[in-house]
Amino acid sequence: MSYHLLTYSLLFLPAVMLMYQLTPQKIRWVTLLVTDYIFFWLISGGLIIWMLAATLVTYVVGRVIAYVAENSTAKGKELVRKKRVILGCGVILTLGMLVVFKYLKVFGITFIAPIGISYYTLQTISYMTDVYRGTVKAEKHIGRLALYLSFFPQIMEGPISRFNETAYALFSGKELSFHNVAFGYQRILWGLFKKMLIADRLAPAVIKVFSGYENYDGSAVAVGVIFYTIQLYMEFSGCMDIIIGTGEIFGVVLPENFRQPFFAKNASDFWRRWHITLGTWLKDYVFYPVSLAKPVKKVAKSVKGKFGIGVSKFVAPTAALFCVWLSNGVWHGAGWTYIFYGMYYFVLIFIETITEAPVKKFMEQKNINSEGNVCKALRAVKLFVIVNIGELFFRATSVTQGFEMLGRILGKFHISALFESNLGMDVYDVVLACLGIIIVLLVDILHEKGVSIRERIASLRLPLRWGVWYAIILSVIILGAYGAGYTVVDMIYAAY
């Protein structure tokens, strides 16, 4: 079972909605929780035991921290130390499961991982840490915590939500409303459009280029890399649309994971718009703790003594930034390509940070309008190149392959060879993919301007409104990349 399958949206989801609606409001959360576990079981079978174990550990740690905070005779630093020990035990236990399933393969020990372990583990850590920090009250009802950790639309690809964002809405058992169901399904349809019309159409070219780049001219390799970046965006954001749309049906507002990332100003802004919930998680649970850690402060102090405040002010943020990007890379998997990917963004964002002030000064001196159209266009091109290089290494099977592909793009680039390359897509596929990308780009522009397209469509007169939805549904059915000659590609981020 995957979110992009019609079995999910046309059979599984309606069945869950029916069961949910028929259940009395007080125990609707039970229906949802049973659905969560059935969904998990359908994908990972008996490995659900690890999910249950993580839930239990998280619950107990949360309760113990709360108990210690309320009843301990210790005060001040001693109390903090006690709470920290309990939190540490919890984090070691849940993170330990992730390490066993995801990273022991480095030593040749391979286990089949429970689905979504990378996502729900981060949620367990955020909950336990928030209880430790006192920003969230330890949950007494284990059902509410279990719902938060296992909500079926989130389990495979996130978004990584916080306890306060979803737990209470999930538990409330709100009645399904016509508006929520209609809007939820509209968002699911938009996700299917991106996935079936664009992402899966580009997939054959991506596979061909990355698995046989030595047979292609640099121009075709460049196109393959660009196609991969677009495929990843369409596929991941499309699946997010399906997931968030599902949440909307049940009245649960899941956090957005994408906000028009290609309209970002620079690499750090890009990461505030791409896989947002991972970025904010790393900011809250890695960046801040590291930058405020005593040893880091100590180093910053000593640097200040030797080199002055101009240098020392970068020490703590840089150390924290390094940890964030190392964590980002490692979270994606136990491969050097992921670590390289993380370090690539660390270096880029570090350079952006230290050059921000001098560049701004230079622009002012030269009277260059940084918000002018030329600057904006150059920035967009620069960002697109940066993102594509990052995705090249992210998708490559090894760092060496990444450099070889990059070398081919830079050293053996002949645009004429592109038209002789067989990328596994005919001219119709290319035209259709381009049209699809233009439509998504237009929608992104409107979203960037704060226009809610679904609200606009909803305000149209009925024949026109239905016409729009019929057109989108038929375009997915007729123009979707499925059936003979195509492969329905599994969700990319479910593998991380």
Added chain:
Amino acid sequence: MKINKNLLKSAGFLLGLFVLLLIMSAVFHRGRFADVYDRESVERKINEVHGEKDNSLEVLFCGDSECYSSFCPPLLFAEYGHTSYVCGTSAQRLCDTYAILEEVFKSQSPQVVVIETNCLYRGTSVDGDYKDGVLNFLTNKLPIFAYHSDWKNFVGSVVGTGTGKKGSNDLKGFIVRNSVNPYKGGCYMVESEDEEQFSDDTYKYLDKILKLCNENNTKLLLVSSPSPRNWTYARHNSVKNWAEQSQVGYLDLNLQNNLNIDWDTDTKDGGDHVNFAGAKKVTRFIGEYLSDVCGLPDLREINGYEEWKESCKAIYDLEK
């Protein structure tokens, strides 16, 4: 009251969608090849073969990607003087093989039809075989889902670039694959009595294809290309049994040591398909068989095959 209004609206929307799907299904189910899986590839292949001079082909190769990776018609002509065409298409199903042969027999009188056997273990009919049960159901019940890609033919016929155009392919359907990705799995054809049965539909289509070949006085030959990733002794046994019962020739190249396939150099993808180096070995083996066992004549010095000599040049250019 409001709920009822919303329910009525929803029902109206779904009814309208259903009617639209029925209308679109009727539109997409028109014309020939109603019972093929990949209509676009079938039409393209038929038009390619129709681009060849009538009754000029001695051999037709059918099957999936194993077929167009393994059999090289220009090389077969260059070294043995046999004209042939690869009618294999990606993931070809037997219903598509049958449709191609039925059409091609109208303009060609091949002496031998070779079916590469990997396609016997694929889906056989027009029905979908996705992991997605609902998509399978819709594909089987509503032609719009099965034939949705026909919009390409429609657009092509309007702008004149579609599959409706006749035109042969320089390499006669063969696809050159030069990359090398070794197979390291060792021996894969371990002798056993096991059988991996075909589906009932496969038997049905094999019988139909055999009947079609017999009606056209064409010999049917089954060939299993070397492929550790796809072939097993259990599959060999099932194909051999059907071939013996039906008195059809069968060559399993996975068991031919004198083929000298080197799995370090002759495969493009770790033993799934042979690359160009492997294809040359396979084609030479088949060439010997077609000359010695099937008795096909050498047409190299016969007038009227000049265009074939051009395609031989193309293959020699590739070797340089």
